[in-house]
Amino acid sequence: MPVQLFITCLVNSLYPDVGKATVALLERAGFEVEFPRDQTCCGQPAYNGGFHAEAGEQVRQTLDVLDATEGPIVVPSGSCAAMLIDHAPELVAAEPEYSAKAARVAGRTRELTQFLVAESGIDLGPVDCGRATYHASCHSLRWLDVLDQPKALLDGAGVERVELDGEDECCGFGGLFAIKSPEISAAMLHTKIDRIVASDAGVVTGVDVACLMHISAGLRRREVPIAVKHIAEVLAGSPE
Amino acid sequence: MERDQFLGRVRAALRGTRLPETIGPDPAPPISFGDPVARYVVAAGEAGAEIVQVEGPEAARGEIVRIAADEAFGRSGQAGFVAWDGLDAIVPGLYDDVAEAGWERIEASVGTESRLDDHQRVANASLGITGADVAIAATGSVVLGHGSGRPRAASLLVEHHIVLLPIDRIVASLQEALEITDWSMASNWVAITGPSRTGDIESILTLGVHGPRTLSIVLIR
């Protein structure tokens, strides 16, 4: 059975290399990858912002696309996976047809590292990206219990890894929060960047492109030369 | 607002949204320890109490006299003490011995009309001696019921509080303590865990705020 790739709107537009690395990993693990081309956005930013009418439209579109496929749905982003697993079913709970689709899709959806650790005996090693530290994105950590899996994959690939002090502290992105409350969002980002700098790592990695985008945006503005790579890029040995 | 009207608003609010929650029995097993006394001693110490184990009432008397005669207490310049009645049933001769160690027993009863004067008098006591109705191994606490003959001041207004605790009063958990207590005995109960403390200044722990500065537990086997 093939795996369906739900690439997420941020990866699609801003970080397609993360998507390519995800494909490479899944194929290396022996899976046939399919990509339903009509996918767009899971609706999370609208949902979190309280725009539930709009989020509902996006969820229904996503469910239509994904429910027309078979096999595990793999998502290289913890927060989008959490949206499909936890919140999409709530949003369409009052609509029997979509409620059934949502339940099916939620049952099939996995965040990438969850999937790789649970489903594959993937042979990864060795990867040398320098000293790396892992940022535990909030939704992945608290909604999906994803923490040990990415660390296990990194350690299994021989990555030199240091623990990030305050790894579970929010980077400050929060979707619309970043532009509606920019001062507090930026303050949280600065705290996170201070922690990353203090870790002495050359690379910071994670499982959620939204967080990594926010972190890289702040590192860049502060002219801190620490690289930011999605875990798929680290594990696939992405080109410089 | 009249009670019925007040509760009517609550009822109206619940009408559309009354949650189907009922509180069934607690499925969790009770908290227990292999050696509750050993646990108690550790926990009381961790909470900041001075805890001494003695064999029998004679040794207890000696220990209390030792604590009462402690120079440190004398430094505050006051030598009055308040105590629960009936402690000489646990430790015969207690009151006389403490008096002999230089402490004057202060009458702790506070009258309704003479409250102000009575409290000023009671506030002169820097030492308080009480028993305990039950003690909690999990936390190192003592539980005191302030019924007849048991002034609250003895564990509250004083600087130094001594508790006489017969070892058979120790139970494992707070749950057990609340279960076996005879609540009809007093209008006021307190579980005391260590001396008074605060972290309000820069989160730095300071012992001895408004309640007693020291808590000494004499554990009588």
Place this chain on the structure above:
Amino acid sequence: MTTFRSRIQEAFAEGVPISIDLGARGRSERRAAAAAAFPQMEAMRDRARVIRAGTIANLDDYLDAFADAAQRSGSTVFFAADAAEARNYIVDLARREQVTRAVKVKSMVTEEIGLNAALAAAGVETVETDLGEFIVQLAGETPAHFVAPAIHMDRYQIAELFVDKLGVGYTDDPVELTGIARRHLRPRFLTAEMGISGVNFGVADDGSIALVTNEGNGLLCTTVPRIHVAVMGMERLVPTRSDLAVMLEVLARSASGQGLTSYTSIVNGPRRPGEPDGPDQLHLVIVDNGRSATLGSTVAEILYCIRCGACLNVCPVYRHLGGHPYGSVYAGPVGAVITPSLYGLEEWHDLPATSSLCGACAEVCPVRIDIPSLLVELRRQSVDRSPPSISAGVRLFAALTTRPRLYRFVTRALGWLGRLWSRDGWMRRMPLVLGSWTRDRDLPSPAAETFNDWWRRSRGA
């Protein structure tokens, strides 16, 4: 009326005291250590939620039983529909009983109803006795946290404050400062006619109330004065004493990492004949003040809260700000839900908006309140108050993403345009709503080719 955002800007301009973050982190660590050392913690949290949920679901019956039992024990029970009724009852009582001085234990609900100012206006000197509250009262401020009111001040500020207001010599040693407060407050305890406290929990079964403190001031306020007034938010009930035991197990661990606080007292009425000391009158003031409206709302779950402050301690927004910028008696994650719920979304919708929904609060809540869901629900109710640019952007994005071919076209076009504007793959200054991003952060520019187009090109599918 200021906005939360403007108060945040002001707080950052003034500089937020580092003690807020340090204090919050310290308490979070102590909470985590206490939870780890208590094997039954998770089971207790589950049980605590069941107890609170069951109580709230049947609050009318429990309040009825509580009031009956309390009256049988000799307490006087007053039901206050709102803050004004509660204040008036207490002020009238003080006048009738010729109270000139009242001593208070820290109580959020008494802050909420504005009691101190009302008593002061009636000529009653009202003295806060909890050390942090005492400090904050001397400074003429409001508390910055439920459990640690003076968390925003350091020892040097407190030392200066004591010199200024109490006329003592300068010392910044915390032990000595505590001793100064003890000596200053002792005579006030002894001469106050009225002691005012909150209620941590009321027990419906027998009408008793539980009070939880560390300093001993709780007991002093409720023992020495002849009148004890206990103010209780109407939701702060549990059915039985064994339910109370469960709540106490999770409260102190969650608030300060202790198994139990130094003093946990259970009071059932004024003193009885034969008891040597204690108050002669106990008045229970049960306060609604918007709680019944909350009870009937979609965020009723927030009423399970037991005011431990654990959510404040882990919240990144709270840690960066402290309590004052929230502008409400209740700060932090619980405050962001309960404030608009009690006082209206009209004025307070920006509190629930100001969260990244990280979920740290839900992770530590002793009664497992799903605060992020409640925040999203309040946002759902506030969409009409969103800035027009954001609403328009969300609607536009929804329109695009429900039309896949148009979406692919637009993202392709934006990729092309974005590369015109950017340098090295980044944009530094953006107009309009994106300007609030680029003030502090660079903005990544769209990639040369979307993943979707790459897939079609390289996989031919």
